[in-house]
Amino acid sequence: MPILALNxxxxxxxxxxxxxxxxxxxxxxxxIAIIGRSGSGKTTLLRCINGLExxxxxxILFDGRPVQHTRAALRALRRDIGIVFQSFNLFxxxxxxxxxxxxxxxxxxxxxxxxxxxxxxxxxQVDLEDKxxxxxxxxxxxxxxxxxxxxxxxxxxxxxxxxEITSALxxxxxxxxxxxxxxxxxxxxxxxxxxxxxxxxxxxxxxIVFMHQxxxxxxxxxxxxxxxxxxAELANFIDAILPVGRVVADGVG
Amino acid sequence: MNRSFGLSEFIYLLAxxxxxxxxxxxxxxxxxLVGFVIAILRTTNSRVLRLxxxxxxxxxxxxxxxxxxxxxxxxLAVLYNMQVDAWPAVALAFTLYAGAFxxxxxxxxxxxxxxxxxxxxxxxxxxxxxxLRFVILPQAMRLSIPPTVGFLxxxxxxxxxxxxxxxxxxxxxxxxIVNVTFQPMIVYPIVAALYFAVCWxxxxxxxxxERRIDADLGIKRHL
Numbered sequence: 001m002p003i004l005a006l007n008x009x010x011x012x013x014x015x016x017x018x019x020x021x022x023x024x025x026x027x028x029x030x031x032i033a034i035i036g037r038s039g040s041g042k043t044t045l046l047r048c049i050n051g052l053e054x055x056x057x058x059x060i061l062f063d064g065r066p067v068q069h070t071r072a073a074l075r076a077l078r079r080d081i082g083i084v085f086q087s088f089n090l091f092x093x094x095x096x097x098x099x100x101x102x103x104x105x106x107x108x109x110x111x112x113x114x115x116x117x118x119x120x121x122x123x124x125q126v127d128l129e130d131k132x133x134x135x136x137x138x139x140x141x142x143x144x145x146x147x148x149x150x151x152x153x154x155x156x157x158x159x160x161x162x163x164e165i166t167s168a169l170x171x172x173x174x175x176x177x178x179x180x181x182x183x184x185x186x187x188x189x190x191x192x193x194x195x196x197x198x199x200x201x202x203x204x205x206x207x208i209v210f211m212h213q214x215x216x217x218x219x220x221x222x223x224x225x226x227x228x229x230x231x232a233e234l235a236n237f238i239d240a241i242l243p244v245g246r247v248v249a250d251g252v253g
Numbered sequence: 254m255n256r257s258f259g260l261s262e263f264i265y266l267l268a269x270x271x272x273x274x275x276x277x278x279x280x281x282x283x284x285x286l287v288g289f290v291i292a293i294l295r296t297t298n299s300r301v302l303r304l305x306x307x308x309x310x311x312x313x314x315x316x317x318x319x320x321x322x323x324x325x326x327x328x329l330a331v332l333y334n335m336q337v338d339a340w341p342a343v344a345l346a347f348t349l350y351a352g353a354f355x356x357x358x359x360x361x362x363x364x365x366x367x368x369x370x371x372x373x374x375x376x377x378x379x380x381x382x383x384x385l386r387f388v389i390l391p392q393a394m395r396l397s398i399p400p401t402v403g404f405l406x407x408x409x410x411x412x413x414x415x416x417x418x419x420x421x422x423x424x425x426x427x428x429x430i431v432n433v434t435f436q437p438m439i440v441y442p443i444v445a446a447l448y449f450a451v452c453w454x455x456x457x458x459x460x461x462x463e464r465r466i467d468a469d470l471g472i473k474r475h476l
Contacts, residue, residue, distance in 0.1 A: 050376060071380075078378040089373035093391050093470060102387055103377035137471040155377060 003028045009058035018044040020214040031185045032192045033201035036211035042194040050081045082152035083161040088144040090136040097132045100154045122150035142173030162193040210234045269426030277409045284351025291356025313353030321346045326418045339420040362397035402459035406452045
């Protein structure tokens with residue numbers, strides 16, 4: 001049974017159709033990368049999964065149970081589904097440690113000692129143990145994003161969502177965040193990423209989803225999608241974002 | 254016969270300063286409680302609560318505080334059908350007046366916190382109350398310090414209006430002393446200096462507090 005199943009999701013903002021009949025499943029341990037032009041509905045899809053947006057129609061099943069949009073149900077859902085944003089969204093008034101221990105303590109009732117232990121563990125995962133007492137503004141963008149990942153991991157989610165988490169970073173800082181993602185993927189974390197990092201998507205994702213005009217336009221393993229796109233839209237997209245992408249992909253594949 | 258301004262008159266002013274400070278304190282604490290509730294209600298999703306609080310704020314911000322004083326003073330007198338003490342009227346009027354302004358200041362501070370902070374904390378499974386308590390209000394508080402202290406200074410000076418309904422605070426005491434000494438150019442500068450002696454340290458305190466919080470946040474400002 002897939003851990004998450006989306007069935008016929010539609011979402012409109014006014015007259016703009018953001019998502020049109022989107023269906024998608026993800027198995028435990030799977031890594032899905034969602035690619036596509038801006039405005040193709042990638043972020044909206046991610047936000048529908050953890051209830052930041054409520055679909056107009058369609059069904060979302062998490063763990064086989066339909067997702068409800070009451071406050072209590074959403075809080076329960078978000079204990080299991082973590083999300084990391086493009087703009088980090090750390091709590092600027094709290095230390096790194098408190099950023100990480102806050103939610104486990106107040107939302108899951110974890111004791112202070114356990115929460116602190118968890119904070120050290122997740123900071124080790126993102127290789128930032130030495131920044132435990134820093135405040136967010138003292139950190140670089142890449143470090144802040146790694147703390148944001150650690151903060152989300154401390155809730156011990158079963159599914160992680162990443163919304164273009166390297167897009168706001170200076171180019172030289174992208175690598176350190178990608179490294180963390182790759183480590184998570186190899187450790188078996190179930191992840192859905194919206195990303196423009198094609199190199200990473202190709203290397204780490206089990207499945208690539210290409211979205212276009214609010215629909216899942218094409219879907220498949222990276223070797224297939226990057227080397228043999230079946231639609232003109234995907235071929236154009238790959239050419240636009242990666243002028244030499246298909247050549248390189250051919251070499252790899 | 255004329256008295257001239259001396260030590261006993263100065264002590265009389267100091268004694269009256271007590272009532273200025275006490276009235277300011279009551280209005281600030283009472284208004285703070287009212288304002289806190291107003292600020293929270295104004296930022297909720299409930300339309301009814303928002304409209305009610307907007308109405309309250311508009312009413313008290315859109316009318317002169319002197320009218321409010323008159324209405325509470327004579328209103329209480331009519332209600333109890335007797336001459337009333339000025340205290341309850343001024344305390345109530347200034348509390349509600351301060352509540353409207355503090356509510357509006359704090360609403361602005363809450364709404365100045367980026368939506369993404371609400372989202373990030375919601376996505377970590379925090380409840381609405383937990384979001385306010387741990388994420389939003391601590392940040393809003395930092396933002397609200399300068400305008401809050403600014404308003405407090407206005408409030409301290411504004412209590413002088415209570416002199417008009419005969420409440421003996423610093424300004425009223427000054428008038429009374431002038432009436433017996435006929436030395437307005439000695440008495441009023443001293444009254445003004447006393448107000449200044451209260452308000453200036455408040456402004457300094459505000460700046461110290463801001464700087465300390467900035468240091469905690471790791472913000473370096475060029476002064």
